[in-house]
Amino acid sequence: MNTQSDTKNVSQGTANTTGGAPPEVMDYEGSDYQERFWGSGERDYEDRAERIALRKLVPPAGRRLVEFGAAFGRLADLYGGYDQVILLDYSRSLLAQAQARLGHDQRFVFVAANLYKLPLVDGVVDTGVIVRVMHHLADVAAALAEIGRTVAPGGALVAEYASKRHLKSIARYALRRQQWSPFDSNPYEFVPLNFDFHPDWMTARFRSAGLTIEQELAVSHFRIAVLKQLVPARYLAAADGAVQGIGARWKLTPSVFVRCRVPGSAPSALPASLFQCPECRGSLTDGGVSMDCTHCGRRWPVRAGIFDFKEPLDV
Ligand SMILES: C[S@@+](CC[C@H](N)C(=O)[O-])C[C@H]1O[C@@H](n2cnc3c(N)ncnc32)[C@H](O)[C@@H]1O
Numbered sequence: 001m002n003t004q005s006d007t008k009n010v011s012q013g014t015a016n017t018t019g020g021a022p023p024e025v026m027d028y029e030g031s032d033y034q035e036r037f038w039g040s041g042e043r044d045y046e047d048r049a050e051r052i053a054l055r056k057l058v059p060p061a062g063r064r065l066v067e068f069g070a071a072f073g074r075l076a077d078l079y080g081g082y083d084q085v086i087l088l089d090y091s092r093s094l095l096a097q098a099q100a101r102l103g104h105d106q107r108f109v110f111v112a113a114n115l116y117k118l119p120l121v122d123g124v125v126d127t128g129v130i131v132r133v134m135h136h137l138a139d140v141a142a143a144l145a146e147i148g149r150t151v152a153p154g155g156a157l158v159a160e161y162a163s164k165r166h167l168k169s170i171a172r173y174a175l176r177r178q179q180w181s182p183f184d185s186n187p188y189e190f191v192p193l194n195f196d197f198h199p200d201w202m203t204a205r206f207r208s209a210g211l212t213i214e215q216e217l218a219v220s221h222f223r224i225a226v227l228k229q230l231v232p233a234r235y236l237a238a239a240d241g242a243v244q245g246i247g248a249r250w251k252l253t254p255s256v257f258v259r260c261r262v263p264g265s266a267p268s269a270l271p272a273s274l275f276q277c278p279e280c281r282g283s284l285t286d287g288g289v290s291m292d293c294t295h296c297g298r299r300w301p302v303r304a305g306i307f308d309f310k311e312p313l314d315v
Pocket of ligand 1: 025026027028029068069070071072074075088089090091094113114115116130131132133136
């Protein structure tokens with residue numbers, strides 16, 4: 001059993017869509033994720049190690065970046081080199097926390113949406129980031145197809161996933177304290193909507209989505225309770241940073257970071273409009289209190305500075 005689940009006090013919900021049944025979504029609405037998971041300082045090491053990896057992988061500057069599943073904006077300070085930053089999440093309450101922290105900075109755009117049905121136009125950003133979200137995705141292929149279409153040709157997608165083939169799970173399996181094999185290529189759902197993935201399986205998914213893997217980093221080598229108690233987080237994270245590159249050869253850590261490239265040459269300009277209708281992909285006009293679809297007529301509310309594409313207004 002993976003003890004690093006992010007999902008105590010969150011519920012499972014489904015996207016409110018028409019048409020085919022969408023994959024189930026891990027719903028963080030109203031959760032205390034920020035305080036409970038990151039507030040205690042228990043994961044200072046992981047936070048630091050992840051930031052080291054992201055500084056190596058995320059292109060330092062660009063026109064527009066989107067973080068999928070950005071929650072309360074934990075990593076937003078890493079995007080200082082971008083002209084515009086879209087923080088997108090399914091949870092309105094976590095986005096409201098992000099907005100309270102970052103709303104004074106006009107570069108940020110807050111978007112409530114399901115990443116399986118994005119309200120973003122094709123090729124709208126030059127960088128996409130997704131960290132600690134992949135493990136909640138029951139349909140990784142569908143998510144990567146949708147995410148990938150929003151990144152412009154030549155752009156980068158920096159993605160983190162939880163690996164099942166890490167040293168602790170290998171040791172537990174060898175000692176017969178764990179039934180499932182870390183070497184089996186299929187995803188392992190350790191609690192509902194919490195998956196660990198085999199690195200080879202994830203590599204195949206990135207490739208099937210038409211993405212080229214450019215660089216990988218193995219992250220959180222030292223996620224061991226006793227080490228975290230004994231060694232200050234900044235030293236442990238620095239040690240992790242020193243071996244993230246070489247460790248990627250074997251990928252034996254619980255977390256793997258990947259920078260993928262979208263094939264093609266970068267356009268001279270990104271689309272001026274960010275949004276399209278997540279239901280019919282029609283173009284939207286700004287109706288002041290809502291973004292209105294010129295094709296299907298749905299009206300997507302804008303509430304307190306958050307573009308909300310989860311549920312249209314009644315028409
Ligand atoms: C474990 S948190 C990670 C938050 C942030 N990326 C970080 O590393 O601090 C997972 C986030 O993914 C979001 N999420 C999960 N499934 C989603 C979906 N289908 N669409 C949009 N966001 C989703 C959740 O609302 C939650 O905020």
